[in-house]
Amino acid sequence: MKYLITSALPYANGPLHFGHIAGVYLPADIFTRHKKLKGEKAIHISGSDEHGVAIMQNAQKAKKSYQEYVNEWHKTHKDLFAKYDITFDYFGQTSKEYHKEETLKWFKDLLDKGLIEKRAEKQLQCQSCKNMLPDRFVEGECYVCHYPEARGDECPDCGTWIDPLKLINPVCKFCGSKEVKAIDSYQWYLMLSKMHERFQEWFKSRKPHWRKNVVPFVESLTKENLVDRAITRDLDWGIDVPLEEAKGKKIYVWFDAPIGYVSNTKELLKDSGEDYLKDWWKNPDTKIINFIGKDNIIFHGIIFPVMCLGTDFVNPVSDLPANQYVNLEGKQFSKSKGWYVDADEAISQFGSDAMRFYLTSLIPETSDSSFTWKGLELKINSELANNVGNFINRAMKFSNSKWPEGIPASKFEAFQGEHLESVKTFVKEYHELLDTYQIKKGQEHLMNLGSKVNLFITERAPWS
Numbered sequence: 193m194k195y196l197i198t199s200a201l202p203y204a205n206g207p208l209h210f211g212h213i214a215g216v217y218l219p220a221d222i223f224t225r226h227k228k229l230k231g232e233k234a235i236h237i238s239g240s241d242e243h244g245v246a247i248m249q250n251a252q253k254a255k256k257s258y259q260e261y262v263n264e265w266h267k268t269h270k271d272l273f274a275k276y277d278i279t280f281d282y283f284g285q286t287s288k289e290y291h292k293e294e295t296l297k298w299f300k301d302l303l304d305k306g307l308i309e310k311r312a313e314k315q316l317q318c319q320s321c322k323n324m325l326p327d328r329f330v331e332g333e334c335y336v337c338h339y340p341e342a343r344g345d346e347c348p349d350c351g352t353w354i355d356p357l358k359l360i361n362p363v364c365k366f367c368g369s370k371e372v373k374a375i376d377s378y379q380w381y382l383m384l385s386k387m388h389e390r391f392q393e394w395f396k397s398r399k400p401h402w403r404k405n406v407v408p409f410v411e412s413l414t415k416e417n418l419v420d421r422a423i424t425r426d427l428d429w430g431i432d433v434p435l436e437e438a439k440g441k442k443i444y445v446w447f448d449a450p451i452g453y454v455s456n457t458k459e460l461l462k463d464s465g466e467d468y469l470k471d472w473w474k475n476p477d478t479k480i481i482n483f484i485g486k487d488n489i490i491f492h493g494i495i496f497p498v499m500c501l502g503t504d505f506v507n508p509v510s511d512l513p514a515n516q517y518v519n520l521e522g523k524q525f526s527k528s529k530g531w532y533v534d535a536d537e538a539i540s541q542f543g544s545d546a547m548r549f550y551l552t553s554l555i556p557e558t559s560d561s562s563f564t565w566k567g568l569e570l571k572i573n574s575e576l577a578n579n580v581g582n583f584i585n586r587a588m589k590f591s592n593s594k595w596p597e598g599i600p601a602s603k604f605e606a607f608q609g610e611h612l613e614s615v616k617t618f619v620k621e622y623h624e625l626l627d628t629y630q631i632k633k634g635q636e637h638l639m640n641l642g643s644k645v646n647l648f649i650t651e652r653a654p655w656s
């Protein structure tokens with residue numbers, strides 16, 4: 193068995209906080225290290241997700257080119273991961289040529305198979321600046337809760353998935369004009385409805401071993417027939433739709449982003465003699481594991497698997513360890529509301545070992561967790577320093593002073609029998625926890641061993 197581990201592609205549009213690190217990147221890193229330390233074959237793949245309207249708007253605000261803007265965030269995220277000792281075998285960019293090639297291959301294949309179709313639809317256009325207004329490029333009053341600044345994709349107040357054509361008094365976000373009109377247009381749709389039965393059949397094989405927070409969520413969204421979704425937009429940033437009649441249209445971000453796992457693997461292996469499909473993605477001996485946050489379940493548990501089944505280019509995900517959220521002192525992190533701790537600042541103050549140790553204890557595997565300063569202090573002082581640190585320190589000090597040349601074999605006798613057995617059992621249990629993505633529990637288990645061995649030394653008092 194080999195392990196293809198992916199971490200959700202961070203969006204190249206803003207800083208990462210502890211929730212992202214503890215929820216996705218740290219557990220994926222620990223899992224990969226665990227597999228590699230056991231001598232198993234494993235690769236960890238991720239990269240920046242660099243398309244979409246939110247990026248375009250912020251780049252425009254920052255008066256930067258889109259490419260320049262995403263390159264900056266790409267570098268910032270890479271540097272942060274390095275400080276946290278989170279390592280990837282490959283961390284790529286979806287704005288690169290290799291990614292475009294792979295995405296077009298998927299688009300064309302699904303189109304040939306009738307799983308992508310062209311459809312006429314009404315769309316908003318600004319009559320003043322003539323821009324088409326997809327998603328967040330239009331704002332207006334929410335037709336559900338009447339919040340005045342609902343966006344074309346979502347109402348930030350009531351959470352409704354907005355139909356932009358229904359927005360009350362829509363305003364163009366390019367030029368601020370209120371002359372917004374619905375015009376006849378067309379887009380290409382991913383025909384999820386045609387894949388409903390194949391999806392259900394496949395999902396049956398995943399249900400028994402997927403997490404309890406994932407299965408009912410996917411089930412509730414797939415009970416009725418799957419809904420087809422537009423995968424193209426009228427934008428000037430993204431991958432061109434490879435059709436003459438689609439001039440000016442781009443493939444939309446949620447279609448190309450998950451393909452990034454595949455294109456980044458291809459890029460990693462290009463000079464290695466290994467084939468990214470035959471040896472990894474399409475290999476029945478490969479376990480494909482996507483580490484994600486719970487807000488990403490719909491794409492990783494439904495839409496991307498449908499794309500994988502449809503093309504048959506790669507096998508769909510084997511395991512989907514989706515984590516809950518990490519809050520800050522009990523409240524959700526919010527950069528805009530100033531409820532925020534800079535992950536970069538924290539690491540320069542406390543260092544990677546301490547931060548990783550505390551954040552591991554916060555991995556929200558079964559429920560939301562909360563970052564607190566008191567919690568950080570306690571974890572570091574009483575567990576990392578007092579339990580683990582103390583054990584290593586006293587054991588090393590004692591053995592160095594008594595046997596500077598190394599401990600003679602005869603001295604290990606005291607450790608035979610039940611003690612050795614209990615340590616062996618511990619190691620087995622510890623591996624089982626990590627193998628099943630229960631990394632936070634694994635850490636707790638390790639702390640129990642720490643307490644036991646400290647007690648053992650105190651009771652045996654080898655110095656006397």
Ligand SMILES: [Zn+2]
Binds near residue numbers: 321
């Ligand atoms: Zn306009």
Ligand SMILES: [Zn+2]
Binds near residue numbers: 336339342351352
């Ligand atoms: Zn609303």
